Amino acid sequence: MDHEDTHNRGPSTDLRTPILAIRHAICFTCLQAFPTLKKCVACKRVSYCSPKCQKIDWQRDHKKTCKVLAESNKRRAETPRTSRSWEQYRSEKWLDIVAFKAQNPKFTEAQQRILLYEPFCRHCYRSAPQLESRNQLRPCQICHIAAFCADCSQEHPASECKTFQAIRQDETFAIQHFQMTRRDFEILCTEQPRETYLPLSTAIGWHDYFTRISDKAEFLLEVTSEMQPATDDLTAVKLAGLMRLASGTSSMALTVLAALEAVFPDISTRTTVKLHFIGAADPELNSLMVFEELLHLLPSLKGLELTFVGFELPEPSAEDTAMKLECCPTCTAASRTRSLRLWKGGYHDYVNIDGYEKPDLAVAFHTGFSQEMKEEWLPTIQYLAAAPHPTLFTSYNEKEMEEETTILDGIGANFLQPAEINKWGGLCPMLEVMEEKEGSFYFMHQYRYLVAGKDT
Template identity: 40%
Template sequence: MSTSDEFKTPVIVVKGAACSTCLNISPKLNRCKACKRAFYCSAECQRKDWKNRHRKLCPVLSVINAVTITTSHRTWIEYRDQIKSEKSPIAMLRVLYPQRSHNDERIVGYQPHCVECHRNTFELKEDEKLTICDDCKLVHHCTACNTSVAMHEAECPKLKEVFVAEAFAIQHYLETGETTVQMPTQKPRQIYIPLSTAESWYDYFTKISDKTMVTGLLSHDLKPLAGNKEMASALRASTERSSIMLTIIAALEAIFRERLATVTSLNLHLIGADSVELEALMLFEEILHLLPALKILDCSFVGLDLPKPIGTEEKLILDCCNDCARAGRTRSIYLFKGAYHDFIETDRYSNPDLAIALQTGHAESEKEAWTPTIKYLTNEADHGTLFTTWNEKEMRDEVQVLQTLGAKFLIEGQKNKWRGMRPMLEMMEEKENDIYYAQYYWYVIAGKSS
């Protein structure tokens, strides 16, 4: 149902640690002499990329480089504000290259720059150059800034975890063609085991799911013990998508409490849904697998960025695994392209057991468009709503908005135990080289009758 499940260009490719074409990680890569933003391990890879994509993108990037060049030293905040401004490289790319992809924007947003003076390659003097960190492959320092190497030492180990995760993602993609790793339970559970009894993802995999083979081989934060690095990377990668399902179940446990063990039907509304939720669609059967009494799972995906339903405006019945089918379980999805406050006025609306708003950023971007929906969820909705955010600041901003509207919280804003365990590099946050995780923070507000 989704056409946007493309492999995201790894940050280490943008930073110049891996080839832009074959994704080969190499200490020696040649840079495109024109735009200075693409890296290649061979002339063959450069020719291939030029033919397939770069010949259209390169001239645009070269124009952007010439217009946005700033040779003076600047702080991270000054650099970030320039990248995020109305005249930023990303804004120019959107105007000059309408057929751009999300990956093209990553090339600009994650561009290599000195961690101290925040100049990039085309802003350095002729006798200066950027050098990439040998360990994390994510941070650069220029030859004019002598203290930047020491400044980076403290953050390097954490950033190296990002490199390890990206290197595994590249290997997995090249070997399988799959953009994500998915490790749901293979068979439905016969007995309901509350997620609240698990202290970590390790507990989930070994005590609730069916990955007992990892017992004793990984730590509770899914790091390898005595080897097993690939196993650890695979499980950590799988949590990026699975965190959606487990966070939803954790919210349902907070609402239904012990009654969840006997619930036979669930109606879930995903608000602000887009390609991320659609790409995780098949994993929603994990909810059926972990709640043995559940027979019917109906999901409505509501969002402005959803594709229009093809051929029908009715709900679509999705396949279940053989075990669920034999047990008479069903699951369905309905797509509504639009805002949630418009969806509630349609004949297709029915009161959900839980509404879910994943990493919407409703307090930061398009606040006016979100306001009617947020007011409805706070003051009129007769159901609970789960929210997740990318980081703590985003969570605090959203909680403040909801508190102002008088929201009652079932779960206060906090770090989510079921956040994804794959570390990713923030692009443009207040702290340089900050790390984030999928569904990093969460909170749940109650409905008006709760």
């Protein structure tokens, strides 16, 4: 996995270049599907439905990107044109990415995504520049993500195709949602705060949470327990898509609540909760409203204090004061409050400032500390392994989880809750392209675990 691309994944106010566009399934500009699309003549890496869309993209970005992609094509063409293994493909791709970064130090995320998700033959692992001109890649007519050259079978495993269909379905809805709202995420909090506490642990999954603990039952009348449309009706398709998209954001609040329930037997009677988010960035900032769900599901809770600490945060104001966040009318009438503090830097430094207060729970979403920026993260990880408070960690996949827990175990962390698949992980699968296992995919907050110092 390329963590410079993936460890900032999450809600934003800009839509990431869709895989469907990179795989030539939809127009690169308007993001709509058409029977025929024409590739850029120069780079052949992006496709358009019309000269108008091509002109728009040329002026927007492709004028610069086209040259970058042509350079990548040249590097790929210089490799052998014979079949290769998945391991050889990954090795060649890494070399291409390294050369790309060296030649383009000011590269954009969109440019890197086009390189990472480049189409290739599912069987011989050759990309277009490595194929003869007569041998064009053809997409799978079912999922539109896998591709095949003319020399190879035009099929791939049914289980893989099914996952790719889900990726296509969710990405298509996300595109439509973004074009309507200019957001690539959605927040569906409980409309009215609960009057009685119902433990999240009693819910068997997302459908049960939305219908029994939250108040979204009417949204799920045409949605199955697997959070899929019950019929082909457009309303059912849209509602299922909306709920699945919202799970990526709601996952943050519910994963935190599940950790609070696991650590604090008295969570239902607590009046205040202090949360510190370590390595916080755009995903947390853009989804601040979702944390009001904690106020809505914990009837006794009066004050929710959030502190975001991370290198990617904006500089806070000169005064070290908490910002008061808006609450819903019902919470406001009940004198409930939410506050936010920002601190730019590492958490191991933050704990030494004047006015630091120990949190009830620290939260480290998707840090990737075992693979990315190891030296920068090490002091913070060492502190958290001995911290006098619990810390919740989440990771995208099993490999990251295993690497992270091995490191923490090695430096003496006490595991309050062992690593496990997170029941409240996001529902939308997202494609991995550089993992050791071909066709890998991940989910938001797929794994979770809780640690603390041994004396906590």
